[in-house]
Amino acid sequence: MSAAALASDVAPISASALTSAAAPAPVPQLDLNRYLGTWYQLAAIPQYFNLVCARDTRAEYALDPQGDIAVHNTCTTWAGTPNEIRGTATVNDPVTNAQLHVSFPGVPTQDTRTGPTNYIVTALGPDYSWALVTDPGRLSGFVLSRTPGLDAREWSEVRAAIVAAGEDPCVYLTSPTTGGDDRLAPLCAV
Template identity: 65%
Template sequence: MNSIRFGLAACTVAATAGALALVPASAGAEPVTPVPQLQVERYLGTWQQLAAIPQPFNLVCARDTRANYTLNPAGDITVRNSCTTWSGGPNEITGVAKVKDTATNAQLGVSFRGEADPRTNYVVTAVDPDYSWALVVNPERTSGFVLSRTAAVDAERWAEIRDAVAAAGVDSCLFLTSPNTGGYEEIVPLCTV
């Protein structure tokens, strides 16, 4: 039964990712708006992924997707992403994030391939005042992540998150929830949570 459920979930994720590839970014859309000021020191640490717009690189992840951010000696941010795969094993990748907009600190270029000057591909568009959750999208609105300090959030937080996704100009149905131990266990469109 579990292998059928995982197989169906993987097919759903793959189908959604394929459909997203067909949805072009709107040329006339307003630029993504970053938060007015991201306090990088408060943003560092470990985040759980609660939902994401599926991307080819994260289709291997079945559950417990995490991002850990630390400052490195060069003053950039070391990004360590990890998850549990569909076969139950670990998966991990490490990269670097560079702040591209020092006025807000909320627009970064994240690279897992060692580019010296990655383009802006990570915009923090919402962060809770206590830094308990955050929303990140790319400028084209084709990639996005809902991050939380905890694996579980209540109904009120889910509503705040959906409102933040809408404010960023993204359809919350494009995000799929990410199963987390101790949190939401299903893979469903965020608009249905």
């Protein structure tokens, strides 16, 4: 969830080049109970649905009565007002629990509760302090953290995980976060 102003400065990616490769591998095992809770978005590949967000983008994950994951995303807009959306994540891969279908009612292409995998946890900090999430075509990507910032070692691990997932860190833009980094810049320049 990033800014439109810098989106045009990011190197273009050919969808055909990305989809010709195998989907990124999920982590071997995602402990859903440890994954629940609050995550701060620290960087992302800009998407049409999140360009309204200027800063402080967060995701809150909790179990819902059906055993799926309730998703509550929030951010602060460019006008300084709050923005939020609620959805559902359903595990599509019970072997790893790391491939899910996330849906948001009313959002085109994301409004059905079940469907193909569109959320793959491809890397995790050993203590679940950060996560890298992408989709099978590598057209979206999010760096999530339990805290508003990462140290230099963790950022190095994240950039290495992005490359290992077959993505380019320069396509990710940092997400300004109160208490963390306030810059909006390509991740490769940070």
